[in-house]
Amino acid sequence: MAGRDPVNPMWGGRFCQEPDTLIQEMNASISYDQRLYRQDIRGSIVHARMLARQGILSEEDMKAIEQGLLAIEQEIEAGTFPFATELEDIHMNIEARLTDTIGPAAGRLHTARSRNDQVATDLRLWLRDAIDGIVECLEALQVTLVRGAADHAETILPGLTHLQNAQPVTLGHHLLAYVEMLERDKGRLNDTRRRGNMCPLGAAALAGTSFPIDRAFTAGELGFEGPMANSLDAVSDRDFVLEFLAAASIAGVHLSRLAEELVLWSSQQFGFITLPDALATGSSIMPQKRNPDVAELIRGKVGRILGGLVGLLTVIKALPLAYAKDLQEDKEPLFDAADTLRMALIVMTDIMQHITINSEAMRIAAGHGHTTATDLADILVQEHNLAFREAHHIVGELVKEADRRDCSLDTVPPDALEAIHPLLTPAIQRRLTLEASVKSRSSFGGTAPNEVQRQVELWKTRLHIS
Numbered sequence: 159m160a161g162r163d164p165v166n167p168m169w170g171g172r173f174c175q176e177p178d179t180l181i182q183e184m185n186a187s188i189s190y191d192q193r194l195y196r197q198d199i200r201g202s203i204v205h206a207r208m209l210a211r212q213g214i215l216s217e218e219d220m221k222a223i224e225q226g227l228l229a230i231e232q233e234i235e236a237g238t239f240p241f242a243t244e245l246e247d248i249h250m251n252i253e254a255r256l257t258d259t260i261g262p263a264a265g266r267l268h269t270a271r272s273r274n275d276q277v278a279t280d281l282r283l284w285l286r287d288a289i290d291g292i293v294e295c296l297e298a299l300q301v302t303l304v305r306g307a308a309d310h311a312e313t314i315l316p317g318l319t320h321l322q323n324a325q326p327v328t329l330g331h332h333l334l335a336y337v338e339m340l341e342r343d344k345g346r347l348n349d350t351r352r353r354g355n356m357c358p359l360g361a362a363a364l365a366g367t368s369f370p371i372d373r374a375f376t377a378g379e380l381g382f383e384g385p386m387a388n389s390l391d392a393v394s395d396r397d398f399v400l401e402f403l404a405a406a407s408i409a410g411v412h413l414s415r416l417a418e419e420l421v422l423w424s425s426q427q428f429g430f431i432t433l434p435d436a437l438a439t440g441s442s443i444m445p446q447k448r449n450p451d452v453a454e455l456i457r458g459k460v461g462r463i464l465g466g467l468v469g470l471l472t473v474i475k476a477l478p479l480a481y482a483k484d485l486q487e488d489k490e491p492l493f494d495a496a497d498t499l500r501m502a503l504i505v506m507t508d509i510m511q512h513i514t515i516n517s518e519a520m521r522i523a524a525g526h527g528h529t530t531a532t533d534l535a536d537i538l539v540q541e542h543n544l545a546f547r548e549a550h551h552i553v554g555e556l557v558k559e560a561d562r563r564d565c566s567l568d569t570v571p572p573d574a575l576e577a578i579h580p581l582l583t584p585a586i587q588r589r590l591t592l593e594a595s596v597k598s599r600s601s602f603g604g605t606a607p608n609e610v611q612r613q614v615e616l617w618k619t620r621l622h623i624s
């Protein structure tokens with residue numbers, strides 16, 4: 159079709175048919191990769207400077223390119239940039255606009271680079287910042303939990319195994335369990351950031367370039383650790399995205415467990431916490447309802463992050479080297495996971511700051527289910543030198559008797575006690591309090607208020623909480 163404008167100003171030279179709109183839509187990533195504009199512009203400016211330093215681009219062209227790119231950044235920020243689906247992605251949208259604004263010099267920017275190394279660079283730059291933001295959110299949640307732990311080092315609730323009452327624990331201890339998990343989440347994200355902080359730019363399409371470029375300069379200017387050492391790897395792997403999705407999935411799973419506990423704890427059956435009005439919702443049919451929708455949504459939205467991980471693993475699995483357009487599918491799951499995790503963390507922090515703890519309900523619940531049975535067995539072992547198995551058996555008999563009488567271990571009458579074993583006395587029975595139970599578990603990492611307080615102090619120092 160001679161005389162007609164090329165289908166695509168960037169690569170349209172040898173094509174003659176306008177792609178059908180659906181194909182165009184499928185091919186385009188601009189609707190979501192436009193959020194890479196800052197990274198794209200930053201990468202282009204550094205690339206242009208490197209080309210000029212190496213004598214590949216004139217100083218004058220470099221300056222025009224830089225000015226033009228900065229003006230485009232402002233346009234995008236002001237919302238006046240004319241995004242075009244025909245131009246596929248953020249890279250070509252910006253380059254085309256640069257041509258409009260500065261003329262032919264714009265065409266020199268793409269020397270010694272390709273969209274393949276460009277997009278990989280943009281994404282690594284983007285992920286670096288995204289991780290920093292998420293780590294901050296993780297830390298804010300940790301701070302809230304540590305404060306809660308400080309307030310509730312002595313608050314007693316039933317510790318569960320198999321969702322059955324097991325032993326009394328302190329709420330501070332329970333909250334600090336999540337602080338530990340979140341710390342490892344931060345570690346995984348920071349590891350991802352460190353390993354991913356290498357620069358693909360200059361790998362060009364896949365094989366490197368014949369131009370005398372300075373990849374170390376580019377990498378340094380962009381704050382990367384160094385240039386990636388293999389151009390095929392640089393343009394074709396997305397393991398840094400996978401690592402992020404894996405780390406985000408684990409963090410999300412931790413959050414979903416906390417969310418689930420909030421759902422359980424706010425139910426009538428538990429009644430351990432009350433959600434503030436702003437975080438609970440009513441039912442359109444049942445006037446009495448107060449639903450923990452927000453916690454449920456945190457629990458539910460984590461599914462998107464896990465889906466993103468499996469989805470992208472599947473995209474990359476068995477993909478031959480080097481770049482293939484399948485890799486464009488990396489962005490939506492990445493962006494969605496980062497957005498979702500961030501949102502879930504911020505909302506969870508808000509919830510944890512505003513829930514009301516019903517300490518009395520927790521305490522009453524902790525007294526159900528003979529939760530001090532292990533304490534009694536421990537006393538028999540420690541003070542009367544019984545073998546633990548024997549002590550376990552004796553206490554088991556006492557539990558049976560208490561159940562038969564529908565009473566607690568400490569209210570089984572003295573004659574019934576004695577009939578089970580002479581070591582079971584009212585004096586020993588009186589020691590079976592919840593407070594004594596948690597206080598006794600003072601081993602390193604245990605639930606005793608003293609140990610919780612000690613851990614709280616460590617966390618306060620570590621997280622710079624005053």
Ligand code: ARG
Nearest residue numbers: 187247273274277483485486
């Ligand atoms: N939008 C593309 C992506 O996200 C950029 C790279 C395109 N490269 C290509 N050879 N078609 O992967």
